[in-house]
Amino acid sequence: MLCLGLAIIFIGNVLFHEQLIADIGSVIAFIGVAIFGYRGLQLLMSGPGGTTTVGTEPGILPKSDIPDQLNSAERFEGVPSSVTERTTRNLESAPINRKSE
Numbered sequence: 001m002l003c004l005g006l007a008i009i010f011i012g013n014v015l016f017h018e019q020l021i022a023d024i025g026s027v028i029a030f031i032g033v034a035i036f037g038y039r040g041l042q043l044l045m046s047g048p049g050g051t052t053t054v055g056t057e058p059g060i061l062p063k064s065d066i067p068d069q070l071n072s073a074e075r076f077e078g079v080p081s082s083v084t085e086r087t088t089r090n091l092e093s094a095p096i097n098r099k100s101e
Contacts (some may be wrong), residue, residue: 001035005026006026009025009029
């Protein structure tokens with residue numbers, strides 16, 4: 001509405017040289033500014049983060065089992081191996097240094 005009002009002001013002043021058309025454009029532009037201000041206040045009043053639909057408490061989240069070992073790529077016949085699988089094989093001969101906790 002703001003841009004529409006500015007366009008009407010421009011058309012009224014420059015093309016038609018009519019002040020009434022420019023005044024109507026000014027009113028429309030002010031209505032557009034009021035809408036922007038109202039929406040901005042709504043955004044500020046909604047608080048940080050806005051509205052969420054997902055529960056954030058740990059009790060609401062579903063439980064899942066942690067696997068002891070991941071499945072190997074050989075189990076999936078016909079599925080091409082990914083880039084990471086091909087580069088990980090290069091690291092098989094590297095020694096594994098684990099920090100003791």
